[in-house]
Structures are given as C-alpha cells and as structure tokens.
Amino acid sequence: MIRRILALALLVAPTMASAYPQFIGHGYPSCMNCHYNPMGNGPLTDYGRAVGADGIASGALYPKSWSEEKIADLSGFLFRTPVQKHFRVQANYRGMEMVSSVGTPSERWSWINMQAGGQLILKFLENDRLTFVGEIGYNPSSNSAKATGQDKRKLRTREHYVGYRIKPEVGIYAGLMDKAYGIRVAEHIAFSRILPELTQNDQTHGVMIHGLFDGWEGALHGFVGNLLQPKDLRQVGASAQVERQIFTDHRLGMSVLSSKNDYVKMLSYSLHTRLSLSEGSALLLEAGQTERISLGTRGDRIGRYALLQTYTRPIRGLYCLTNIEYMKSDLSSAATTVRWGPGIQYFPVQKLELRTDLYQTRTFNPNASTQDGWTILFQTNVWL
C-alpha cells in the first residue's frame, strides 16, 4: 500500500504549488504579505513579486550599477512596471526531469511538463480590498490515464475566486481554492499533503473566512467539493487552520479537516510550527493524523504523518533544504516509511527557480528488510 501511494504520488502528476512557507525565515510569517490568497499559493501580489526579485533571488548576475529599486521595478509582468492598478496578468511554467528507481535496472529518466498556466487578477477599492483571481493551465495526464486513454481534459483551473477584505483584519473568499489546512508546503507529494488529500488537484469550491488579529491568524473554510468533478466524488465538508505568533518571529498552529463523499468520510487533524531562524534559515514541522472511514466495502484506515522541513541560506538566492518525512499509512500495519530528501533551491535571477531534490525512501518493516528507493528531481520554474 505504501509503495502504491508513493508511486502514485511521484508518477501521477508531480506538479508543485508555488507556496513557500519557509520564507518566515525572511520575516514573512503570513502568506498574505506576498499572495492574493491569504493562505498562500497562487498568484503573487506586486509586493510579493518585488520581494522575490530583491529579497529572495540572487543579485549576483545583475550589473553592479543596478540598485535594488531598479531590480524591483523589473518584477512586473514581462519585466515591466504596471501602469495601472486594477488589472494584472501572470504566467508560469514548471517542468521537471525526474529520475526514478535510481541505481536499479528499472532506472527511468523522464521530462514532465508540470504546469504551464496563466493567471488573471482584477483588483479594486482601496488597498485592493476586492480581488478576482483566476488561473487556468495545462493539465498533465497521469501515466495511468495516458495508458487507458482517459483524462483527455488538457486544461485545468486550480484556482478561481473572489475575495473581499471587510476590514484589513478580516476577509471573505469564495470560489475554487486549496483547503485551509496545515503547512502549505510546495511539495504536493509530501506525506502531509497526501494523507489528508491536499495534493495538486484537490482544490475545492467553497467559502473561506480569513482573519488576522494581534498575533493570531486563521481561516475557516466550508466547501462543497470541486464542482467540475462528478458529484459522487466531491468531498463536502469544512476545515480550519489557526496559527499563533510566538516569541516574536515564530508560528505555532493547528488544523482540522472533516469531509465526506459517497464513498469515504475523512477526518484529519494536525499540529504544526514554523520557526524563523533569521537570514533565510527556517524550520517547518507538522505532525498529524487522518482517519479514513469507508462508506462502502473497503476497510477503515487511520494514517499518521510527520514532516520536518529545514532551510539554510548560505548565500542570497541559494537555499539548502532537507525534507524529512514520516508516514504510517495504516496504523494496523507494521510498516512505516521515512523519506529523507536533501535538496538545493536556487533563484539565480528573479522569475527563475532551479531546484534539485534527492529523495531516499526507507521502509521499516519487522518482517522484511528492503532496499532504499531513490528518486532525483531537477526542476525549473519560470514565471513572467
């Protein structure tokens, strides 16, 4: 079962979301600083794009005479400074060379176009209190869909919503969004995203209320499933995530998610923390459990997961990271899986991210000792 989940996660559609909660290490505890969606992911605000250009990406490749202001001025769409305030267009591409089963006779190299999409943002009122955000992009077919000739829909929208900040502290958002739950790490193949079913295509239509008050930030999200899915598959329910600012720079949070469709009822809950260790260094930790109750003939299952993501920034633009993950997909089974993933993330210039990840997967089973599984990912992310 574990291997099946891993294989599906790695092979089906390894799209990555553009959410970087580790930037708490740069003094950005709230996603709202840089994203239109206050819980992170999706299009960047003008400020977020400028931060990406000035604070995140390396400055080494620019002429020495260029000021930070000049670099930030190039962070708009197609390197232009926006001339009006109501309309924004963004586009991005993410592709990846994946080497699976490294070092075995079945080693396989494959290039995957993960995402090629465009985003449209309309914003009105003072401080952009009213926003309309829409995204549409290329939808890579899974290997199984390719084999069976299904899943011919080549375009997919993962986000379209309207948001209104009633006051700076409170906003209401309605439309298709990711569920508010846990740490929204970029790696959708993380066990902390797989077990509660929060991966790249698990967005849902719903209404989310977001609040930010004096050291507290949270969201309450009621949802009816993705309306583009068949009705029997739609997960209907609610989720909540709350974070508390602790010791000035850090966050401690908890989440709960409850949903059901015609086949399965799910309850997930987790605790997490995000620690800022200054100058880009950060630690993210999440531990949670998912109870999956089958409404059909398949058995119930309780799974447990933990994620530790660590970041250091030796020089501006370069991040050394480690993904350490634990999963017991079924508590009644003896096997547990630990995945260890050192990686390097490099932003040589603004609008370009290069990333290499090595994933080593080790299974602990008292009844059988198995060889580690190895996967290497080489990713490119370009946004305009």
Next chain:
Amino acid sequence: MNQRVNWVWIIFLFLSGGSESFGADQMNDWIKAFNKSHPVETAKMRNGVNRGEEIKVSDFSPEYKELLYKLYQGYASKIIDSKSLDSGVTKNTPQFEFFKKALGKLEYREDDVDSTSDRVRTHLTHLEEKKYRLRWRLFLNYMSWQSQAALVGPFETTNLLTTNLGLCPGFGMSLENRFWALSLDLSGLYGSGGVSAVQGLVEYQQSQVPALGGRFAIGGGRIVSASGSEVGLRGSLLFVRQNLTKPSDNQYNVTQDKILSYTVSVFSRWRFNRFYLETDFGRTIARPSTLWSIGLGTIF
C-alpha cells in the same frame, strides 16, 4: 598674529594627515601636541570626559579641535587596520573612545565622527565574529543505517539486508567563529534492526537484532545566520557490532560487513539559544548504504 598661527596649524594638520592612514611619527607628534602644546585645554577636556564636568566650547581653539579630530581618526585608523582582536585593538580602543566623547562634547564635525565611529564599530564586530571559540556539546541522535550480509550455502549465496534504527548519545567539541566551524563528535550507538533476504531463493529473516557500536566524526561547516544555523560536511568512522544468527543447517554460513565503515555526510544544525537540532544524511564509502540521523543537543 595668534589667529595666523592658528590657521597655519590647521593647514599643517590638514596637509599632514588628510588620508585615512596615519604614520606612527604623525601620531606621536599629535599626541605630543595634545599633551604638551595645549595643557590647559587638555586638562579641561580630560575633566570633561573622565569626570563628566561641563565644558565651554568657546574655551577650545579651532586648531585644538582639529587636533582632537586627527587623533580620533588616527586611533580609528589603528583599530581598522587591525586584523584581529589583539592587544593593539585593546590598547587603542580606550583612546578612540576618549576622543570620540571629546569631539561629541565639542560638537565638532559630528557627521564625520559618527561615520568613523560606525566604521570602527563594524570592524570591531567583524573582528569579534572572526574570533574562534571552543564550545562543547552533548547530544542524542536517532540514527538509521543499513548493512549487508550474505548467507553462503553449498550451492548459492543469498544477499541479506539489515535495516537498523538506533540511539547515539555523545559529546562533541566545536572550534567556531561566526562564519565557520570545525567539529569533532564522539558517540555511542545502541540499536537494533531486522534482516531479511533481498535476493536468492533461500529464506532468512530475523527481527530486533541488537547492534552496539560507536561513531567518531570530524566535520567542517559554514554558519549561515546570526542565530547559528550551520550546514557542512562530515566524515565519520562507524563501528557497529551486530551478530546475525547462523542457520541451524551447518551447510549455511552468514558473512557480514566489516564492523568498521566510513561515511561522508551532509549535516545541518539549527540553534535555539543553548539547544540545537541536527540532521545528518550520508553515504557509506565503498558500500551501497545510506545513513541518516536526527538529534537534539545542548551547547555549553
């Protein structure tokens, strides 16, 4: 006449010390002038700075103010030229502070004085950060590693694989400054693992096989943030004794990896005041085996 002499003094001081670098002779001349040529002004200034007495700015001549400024710049230059926190810095810092306070009281060339003071402070901070210190650590790591063995039978050899988990309590020392760290770690190892055949027709399986050993590691790291986050490389010597049971059939024998192995790993450390979290991910040299560990420690 006196006014003309003053201007000659000022021109002399400007011409003689216009650059950032000051010679020992120049400094000696100025110190002599400070102590002997202006005894009354110097006495007043000493009382003003050292005892906090009020001073009248009008009591001090322009050439005297310029002399103080040159001495201030001279001591600043000596400190900035220092490559380490040696006795030179220790000796010159009080004089530098004296002239800084004196110029502050006179409100003379305040922007230049502040700018030089910032440069000196930055340089002293840099020297402080460059200074290596010895720190001791105690830690407890949770480690996983695999080892190979073979079940040798009369007709075929079956490869066995052991997957282990263990605890490594230990201590270490680091010689470190703000930018770099060199560390030595010594730890014990107590763990256990399950072994089974990964290839071949013969079945062999054992669980909870105890493992005892130790680890000696030497590493170098780059400290990448003010909080002490560190990333580096480490070489380890791993000693593990783990005895797999021989099958009751005398035709079969178990051969195991050598008890000593060498690993190269990438480690990271994140500090929270006196405590730290450490991760380590490495590969055994000449054997297809991976080792990882995660642990907590304290620095003292």
